[in-house]
Amino acid sequence: MxxxxxxxxxxxxxxxxxxxxxxxxxxxxxxxxxxxxxxxxxxxxxxxxxxxxxxxxxxxxxxxxxxxxxxxxxxxxxSLRDASGESFVGLANYEWLMNDGKFRESIRNNFLWLLVVPAASTFVGLIAAALTDRIAWGNFAKALIFMPMAISFVGASVIWKFIYDYRGEGREEIGLLNAVIEALGGTEQTWLAIPFWNNFFLMAVLIWIQTGFAMVILSAALRGIPEETVEAAILDGASPLQIFLKIKVPQIWGTIAVVWTTITILVLKVFDIVLAMTNGQWGTQVLANLMFDWMFRGNDAGRASAVALVIMILVTPIMIWNIVNARKETR
Amino acid sequence: MDNIAGTRSSLVWAVHLAVVALVLLWTVPTVGLLVSSFRDRDQIATSGWWAALFPAEERQVVRLAGAGDQRQEGDLWVIEGTLIDEGTLNRFGTSAREPFAHAAGETGTLANGGRVTVEADGRYRAEAPEPFAERGPRLFVAVETPPRFTTDNYDRVLFAEGIGRAFLNTMTVTIPATVIPILVAAFAAYALAWMEFPGRALLIAAVVGLLVVPLQLALIPLLQLHNAVGIGKDYLGIWLAHSAFGLPLAIYLLRNYMVGLPREIIESARVDGATDFQIFVRIILPLSFPALASFAIFQFLWTWNDLLVATVFLSNTPEQLVMTGVLRELLGSRGGDWEILAASAFVSIAVPIVVFFAMQRYLVRGLLAGSVK
The missing domain is CATH 1.10.287 (Helix Hairpins)
Structure with missing residues (x-):
């Protein structure tokens, strides 16, 4: 040692x-x-x-x-070769992908993740930024909302597994969610095994982690808005909500887009949460975990590489967009 | 300035309440894990962690001592003893129909015609005109136990469950993987920011592109490469991998920062005859400290929290298993051992959280430099 x-x-x-x-x-x-x-x-x-x-x-x-x-x-x-990489198989791995149920499930789930997580994180982050900027203890609140950023995805999975825990009827629930549901008069659920909806319970973990990131960046952007525009709106008699929606938000669209794409890329690469919480069971598989599965359990370099390339292809538009933007700035 | 608009006080309250709600939502999950990690196995399994914050009233069925412990006082048969080890006995009862009929200190009637007095600390005295049966009479009691916490879980995970070793392994991975890319990136960033050469714009674009390359793509080819050149699965391999994976962000952050440094300083140093190497070491590096610090925090958090790269480039032996790997194994094989899981998770979370709160200023600055443009 x-x-x-x-x-x-x-x-x-x-x-x-x-x-x-x-x-x-x-x-x-x-x-x-x-x-x-x-x-x-x-x-x-x-x-x-x-x-x-x-x-x-x-x-x-x-x-x-x-x-x-x-x-x-x-x-x-x-990706054009067989499991051990020894012989050429052409597009067989991709053909297999197209017909594989788990792959289709992963594509569907990844699509859901891409739709929900960046939108929810950015939206909640924007609201948190707008609210915390108005109060005296805002920085303290920000630090606490930002904190999950420091927690590993596996650590966060442990935290949330504890929240989703299910004991069964007749036993005292130790998972917070089920306890709350029970207290409100509902029935307990095995949250992580409810088909389709369990995806959203996994997404909640990533939203919980990423909201702080969105909040910090959007809060800086909101504070960078020239005061004259807001003053002019106040003189014209705009309400705080109108000022926020019609004056402030349009001026930070660029930043919102950056936050959105950053989280989008993260979503495509995240696999720890799915691996640790459900390991892709009950219809929660995603591409990154599918790739990991074929690499370690399937021991199939060909199929795993094909899945990895699909992730790469999904990332490429964002990559090009980033490069174009970066070139605009350096000029 | 928003105050000029005549913000109503009710609105201010709504803002405060909304932020309180957000903060609670974002902290309660972690608090739950922290509280759980200080409870013992039985407590975790029988009640929610929130119950640990308040004294709990537990209702139990107990038996008095039987005929073996009775003695005769005059013409009465007497048994004395204690019912509970800790806590306060609030109420008790002798029949299932009215299980908690008596407050502590009162006297109840037993089925065999005798009487029993139970004190708040659990001591009791039962007396009956006839001898007691072999099995003592049944009693219902409501016991209030104070919140009870233990550090046994931490003792166990740190010294018996391999988390202590994994902690060291994680340190072994993290520290070199944080320090090494900084220097490599700083030199490259300086060249991209302040030196003129053909292909510079192309290289900058390449770095921006590499920022988003999914690591999944790199795993199999690199593992094969490591095996081919004899590194295999060892620390050297993961140091190189983490350093390289961190480089695009490091170069990008540092270049953006260095470009913003005042041109006059660098030009006048050049005029005075300083070489690029001297300018870099004496002027740029010290001035770039904030950017170096923010990248260091990023890289530290990322390598500390990483599971994917460690799973691929290190073996599964106790000598090389990092904390995220242990957590994953615990989740898989012993998902029911909440006390072990909670304490282990907290050990692994503690360091990044401390770093996070201590260095938050730099982290935020780095985030802004990397994203807001």
Whole structure:
């Protein structure tokens, strides 16, 4: 155990010093090869400053290339091969996907998640931002609503499993939801096993986590609205609700879109909640967990890669939109 | 300024109430887990965690001691003893028809014609003209027990259930995976922000694109790669993977921040003959501290809370299992052991929450730099 800590500490030292040493040495060598003084100082400086950016970028490009770009191409290649990756099977994996019940279920559920979670998180986040900005203890309230952001998806799943717990009739309910329902005179339910609706109980967990994120960003955007526009509306006799809906919200559409897309991407990648709470049973499977299933339990690299590529394809429009926006800004 | 509009006080109250409701909704689930983690197994299984906050009145059926413990006083047969270990006995009764007829300190009539007096602390004295039967008479009691909490669950998960070890493993994964990408990203971000070279715009676009690449795509190819080059499933592999997966966000955040630094400082340093390396180390790095801090918090939270990458790149042995992995196993195999689950979950949640509240300012700043444009 001690050994492990020493190893971790050693890695930090080696990693940090390695990085510093690399950058330092690379610069030094570059200056040796093209010294920025003497008779050829001019062309040397020009040449050195053409190379230097690439020295600064090299470690990052290597890591990104190996860990994020290369796998995209290998995944495409793997998705065209069989379970062990040994022989070429053409589009058989995709054909299988189209006819697989679990895949269809996953697509349907992912669609529901994409529809509900970003919308609900952004909407509740916007309301929370608008409300907390008006009161003295708003920052304290914000910190508490924001807190679930720090909790892991698995940890959040444990928390919510406890809320959805079901004991059965005649026994005292220890799950908060069932206890409340019982107190209000309803009947207890096995929330996570109700077909179709259980998806929404899983989504609640992610909404609970993401609302704080939306709130923090939207609150900053609301505060950045020029005061003159609000003052003008007040002089014209607009009610607080009108000011919020017709003056403030239209001015932060850009931010709302950013929050929305950020959560959308997260939704496509989230699998921990489904894995930990239902493991895809009772009709709650989603793509990310289906992929995980085929990778670990199915041991089928071909099918797993095909599912992963479907996720990639779903993400691509947002990716392009982000790139287009980023290019507008850098110009 | 909204006050100028003449906001009515009823509206102000509505706002306060709405925020209180939101805050409750967002904190109660976590509080429930925290309270549960301090209750013992039986308590969790028999009553909701909210019951633990108040003294509970429990209704029980107990038996007095039997013939074996009786003694004779004059012409009466007497049994004395105690009914409860802790709490306060509020009421008792001798017949099922009126189970709680008597308050503590009163005297009730037994079926065999005798009498029984029960005190609030549970001591009783029963006397009857005839000897008691082999099995003592039945008594109904209502006992109020104070809230009772225990730290046994934490003792158990930290030292016997492997969470302590998993905690160390998580630290082993998290700290290098947080520190290493910062430096790599800082140099790259500087090049993308302040150095002129062909292909810069393309690289920036590539980084923005890589921000959203689903990790699912990277898992199988990288695992094969790690196996092929001999890293296998070990800490080195997960450090590299986490570092690389964190890089797009790190470069993006840091570049956005560095671009905003005043041009004059950098130009005048250049005029004074400083090299790019010197400018970076002496000027840019210290000025970028807020952005470095916010990325560090992000990366820390993300690697600490990660389950997917750890499941794929580390093995399932006690030496390498991280806390999220343990939680997942507990949920799967021992979903009914709530006391273990609650305490384990809280151990794993505690560190990020402390970091979160301590560094919230930087986290918010980073979020804004990364999203609001």
């Amino acid at each position: 001690m050994q492990q800590l020493i190893m971790a500490g050693g890695t930090i030292v080696v990693g940090v010093f390695g990085c510093v040493a690399y950058f330092f040495a690379a610069n030094l060598i570059l200056d040796r090869i093209y010294p920025p003084r003497g008779p050829r100082a001019g062309p040397n400086i020009a040449r050195a400053s053409a190379i230097r950016p690439w020295l600064f970028l090299l470690p990052a490009i290597l890591l990104l290339g190996i860990y994020l770009v290369y796998p995209v191409f290998v995944s495409i290649w793997l």
